[in-house]
Every structure is written in structure tokens, then in C-alpha cells.
Amino acid sequence: MSEPRRETMLVEAIQSGTVIDHIPAGKGLVILGRLQIKNAQARLTVGLNLPSKGSGLKDLVKVDEWPFTEQDAAELALFAPDATVNIIEDYRVVRKFPISLPEVFVGVFPCPNSNCITHNEPVETRFTVLTQGERVQLRCHYCERSFADTLFTEN
Amino acid sequence: MRNPLYGRDIVSIGDLSKSDLEFIIERAAKLKASGPQPLLKDRLIASCFFEASTRTRLSFETAVQRLGGTLIGFSDSGHTSSKKGETLSDSIRMIASYADAIIMRHPQEGSARLAAEVADIPVINGGDGANQHPTQTLLDLFSIAECQGRLEGLSVALVGDLKYGRTVHSLAQALGHFKPRFYFVSPKALAMPAYIEDSLTEAGIQFEYIDQLEDVIPLVDVLYMTRVQKERFDPTEYMHLASQFILKPEMLERAAEHLRVMHPLPRVDEIHPAVDRTPHAYYFQQAENGVYARQALLSLVMNETVLDSVEGDPADV
Numbered sequence: 001m002s003e004p005r006r007e008t009m010l011v012e013a014i015q016s017g018t019v020i021d022h023i024p025a026g027k028g029l030v031i032l033g034r035l036q037i038k039n040a041q042a043r044l045t046v047g048l049n050l051p052s053k054g055s056g057l058k059d060l061v062k063v064d065e066w067p068f069t070e071q072d073a074a075e076l077a078l079f080a081p082d083a084t085v086n087i088i089e090d091y092r093v094v095r096k097f098p099i100s101l102p103e104v105f106v107g108v109f110p111c112p113n114s115n116c117i118t119h120n121e122p123v124e125t126r127f128t129v130l131t132q133g134e135r136v137q138l139r140c141h142y143c144e145r146s147f148a149d150t151l152f153t154e155n
Numbered sequence: 156m157r158n159p160l161y162g163r164d165i166v167s168i169g170d171l172s173k174s175d176l177e178f179i180i181e182r183a184a185k186l187k188a189s190g191p192q193p194l195l196k197d198r199l200i201a202s203c204f205f206e207a208s209t210r211t212r213l214s215f216e217t218a219v220q221r222l223g224g225t226l227i228g229f230s231d232s233g234h235t236s237s238k239k240g241e242t243l244s245d246s247i248r249m250i251a252s253y254a255d256a257i258i259m260r261h262p263q264e265g266s267a268r269l270a271a272e273v274a275d276i277p278v279i280n281g282g283d284g285a286n287q288h289p290t291q292t293l294l295d296l297f298s299i300a301e302c303q304g305r306l307e308g309l310s311v312a313l314v315g316d317l318k319y320g321r322t323v324h325s326l327a328q329a330l331g332h333f334k335p336r337f338y339f340v341s342p343k344a345l346a347m348p349a350y351i352e353d354s355l356t357e358a359g360i361q362f363e364y365i366d367q368l369e370d371v372i373p374l375v376d377v378l379y380m381t382r383v384q385k386e387r388f389d390p391t392e393y394m395h396l397a398s399q400f401i402l403k404p405e406m407l408e409r410a411a412e413h414l415r416v417m418h419p420l421p422r423v424d425e426i427h428p429a430v431d432r433t434p435h436a437y438y439f440q441q442a443e444n445g446v447y448a449r450q451a452l453l454s455l456v457m458n459e460t461v462l463d464s465v466e467g468d469p470a471d472v
Contacts, residue, residue, distance in 0.1 A: 115284055117265035121242050123272075132353075142265025144167060144286050146350055 019086040028059025074102035116143040160455035164271035173332035183451035194454040195224030201254035202228030205261040218449035292325040294448035298441040312338040315381035318345040337362035
């Protein structure tokens with residue numbers, strides 16, 4: 001437990017909440033943006049280009065007083081697939097899990113098909129995740145079209 | 156015998172299993188042979204066309220009336236509350252409280268799935284934008300089974316706009332249950348989308364592209380023609396392309412005797428009218444079969460124990 005704790009101190013320790021670690025360098029601000037969309041009131045701290053344990057650099061985001069569920073973490077999977085989530089209580093890591101692709105994304109992304117009914121109706125979008133080797137596609141539950149994951153992460 | 160279609164929404168061809176498809180087709184054949192039966196007596200069906208479609212609407216409404224059902228509804232959205240800004244969800248909730256089932260067409264993709272989730276009565280998709288039109292596929296399958304005497308192991312050419320044509324996508328998907336061999340004939344710019352090719356490959360279904368329409372004719376049992384839409388090309392390019400994908404009667408000289416030409420209609424130039432007089436033409440029977448396929452579907456969705464009654468004396472129903 002000492003290692004993660006020392007690392008998180010690099011920015012500023014949080015008493016409770018979530019530390020998203022091992023975000024690929026350059027993606028930290030994207031993650032920040034996603035979290036702000038989800039909760040505009042969230043207290044966030046970001047560390048960019050921090051030294052990573054292995055080699056190279058990483059970004060890191062701390063989220064005060066919001067212990068992530070697997071679902072919260074999964075929503076970030078397209079942006080930082082290799083990141084890890086540390087749940088903090090009383091300045092200690094009490095749980096640690098990798099971000100992994102969910103089976104479905106509910107209410108996370110707008111449908112790229114501009115003629116999809118979800119743009120006009122009070123309904124949450126719903127995408128099924130389809131993986132074929134390295135390729136990830138999201139299929140809209142409503143308009144039934146499939147889109148490459150990059151379509152959701154670029155812009 | 157259990158009726159697996161009872162009470163179900165029919166939104167997408169992918170929702171129907173191979174046995175569901177066979178069940179509906181068998182039922183359509185029985186209804187065609189038996190003549191009209193009062194299987195929708197005392198049932199009120201809402202026919203909601205948020206987008207005009209004369210052929211589909213008339214076919215559905217004929218099916219309902221022939222089965223003794225009654226109809227409410229509208230033939231375009233011009234006079235509905237959607238013009239006033241009402242959401243589709245609210246419109247459907249209201250209609251669902253009046254009727255026993257909803258048939259709907261809507262210009263936006265996903266509308267039928269949404270409606271099916273909102274309504275507590277069966278919703279039958281009569282076309283949602285460029286996405287799905289499952290009853291077209293059902294009538295296509297029924298017609299193929301009828302004219303070929305089987306669905307298994309047929310050689311089928313899909314011709315024309317294979318990129319945007321939802322009809323051919325759904326047909327390829329549905330026929331995929333029956334070990335077909337596909338031949339695709341289309342302008343390069345309108346080839347089958349990669350995701351359809353991928354799903355065929357994954358399912359172990361053989362397909363190949365053939366450049367010339369006349370070359371595919373000796374190879375197939377069914378020649379399924381579709382329209383190349385003018386608006387997708389500039390006028391000169393269209394003239395050139397369209398001329399390559401027009402079926403003329405002399406091209407059918409090398410056809411097998413049992414080859415049948417199908418088309419979802421409306422046709423424009425792609426089938427020469429003289430083909431109508433050959434024994435291969437099957438597109439008008441196909442259109443007529445739309446009524447039987449829709450009768451079959453509606454009667455199965457609306458009746459838990461409809462199955463045995465149709466085989467007996469119609470007066471017993």
C-alpha cells in the first residue's frame with residue numbers, strides 16, 4: 001500500500017475519493033473534461049506528464065469525495081483503457097481496479113448518427129460494445145448502426 | 156403448440172430467429188391458401204405513418220382488414236401533434252392506450268425500437284428511416300420459399316444499390332440462416348458495406364462480387380434487383396451506371412428455368428417492362444405476398460392460440 005500512497009502525494013493527497021492513475025500522458029485533460037460533463041461540481045486535481053513507474057510519462061486525476069463505481073470508471077474506458085482506479089479513504093488506497101470496457105455504455109455518448117431518434121427524444125443513448133481483436137465498435141441500441149470507438153474519442 | 160411470436164414487438168429482422176422466420180413463412184403460406192380468416196376480429200390496430208409510404212401502408216391495412224380487424228391512424232405526420240412538437244414517446248404512449256397493436260413508419264432510425272420500449276402493446280416496424288423494414292424481409296423470404304420450394308442452400312444475386320439499400324442488408328442477414336451463396340452485383344461506389352461482409356464471413360457464408368449483370372444470371376436461383384437511386388450520382392454518371400444494371404429480357408436466355416426475378420418495388424429503369432412477360436418475373440407476386448406475410452405476422456403477434464384454428468374450418472375460428 002505504501003507505493004500508491006507515495007505516488008498520489010506527488011500532486012496533493014486527498015482524504016477520500018478516487019485517484020485515476022496511469023492515464024496515458026496527454027489524456028489527462030480529456031478525462032478531466034469527461035468528469036466535468038458528468039458532475040460539474042466535482043473537485044478535481046490533475047497531474048500531467050508525471051514520471052511513470054516503468055518508463056515514460058503518465059497523467060493522473062484526483063477526484064475528491066467521489067469514490068468511483070466500476071460503472072463510473074468504465075465510462076472512461078475509451079479514453080484511458082489502461083488506467084487504474086484507486087479508491088481512497090482516510091488518505092489510504094482501500095481498493096484498486098483497472099478501468100475495463102463495459103458491455104454497454106448508457107447515457108454516456110450522443111449517437112454519431114444525426115438521424116438517430118435519440119437526438120429528439122427524452123431517452124438515454126445505449127451502445128453495445130463489440131470487440132473484434134483490437135478493434136472496438138459501439139453499436140447503437142436504437143438506430144442499430146455500429147461506429148468505431150475512435151469516433152467517440154476524437155474531437 | 157406454442158406461438159413464439161405472441162405479444163412480441165417486431166422491430167428488427169435480427170430479433171427473429173431462424174425458427175421464428177420459418178414459422179411466419181409457413182403461416183403466410185397457410186393464410187394465402189385458406190383465404191381471409193377473422194383472426195383480428197374485435198381488434199383495433201393503429202396504423203401510424205409519421206412518414207408517407209403508400210405501398211407499405213396499403214399492404215398493412217389490407218392485411219388488417221382482410222383479417223377482420225379495424226384501423227385507426229394517419230398516413231403522414233402533417234396532421235399530428237408531432238408537428239406541434241410533441242415527442243414520439245408521448246404520441247406512442249397515447250396511441251398505445253387506445254389500440255391493441257401499433258404499426259408504425261417513421262423517418263428517423265431507432266424510432267420503432269423507442270416506440271416498442273414506450274408502448275405496452277406490440278409495435279410492428281413498417282420502416283424506421285434507413286434502418287429496418289422487417290416485414291419487407293418477411294415477404295421477400297416468403298416469396299423466395301414460395302417460388303423455389305425451399306430456403307436452404309439457394310444461390311441469390313443481390314443487384315443494384317447494396318450500400319444504402321436496407322432491403323438487401325436485411326435480406327442478406329435473414330437468408331444467412333439458410334446457408335445461401337450470395338453474388339453481389341453493384342457499382343463500385345455502392346458495394347456492400349464492410350460490416351455486412353464481415354458478418355457474412357463470420358457466419359461462414361460464401362459471397363462474391365460479379366461485375367456484369369448478365370454473368371450472374373446463369374449462376375443463381377433468385378435475382379434480387381434494387382433501384383440505383385439517381386440522387387446519389389451526377390446525371391452523366393448515373394446514366395452510365397444505370398445502363399449497366401438494367402435487366403433486359405434477352406439477358407434471361409441463359410437463366411435456369413426456375414430462376415425468379417424479384418424487386419422490392421417501386422422500380423424505375425432497372426427492369427425492362429418486357430421482363431414482366433417472361434416466366435421469370437416474380438415482383439408483382441412478391442408485392443401481393445406482402446399482404447399474406449403481414450397477415451401472418453399480425454395474426455401471430457395478436458393471438459396466443461391462433462395456430463390450429465387456421466388449419467380447420469374457417470367457420471370454427
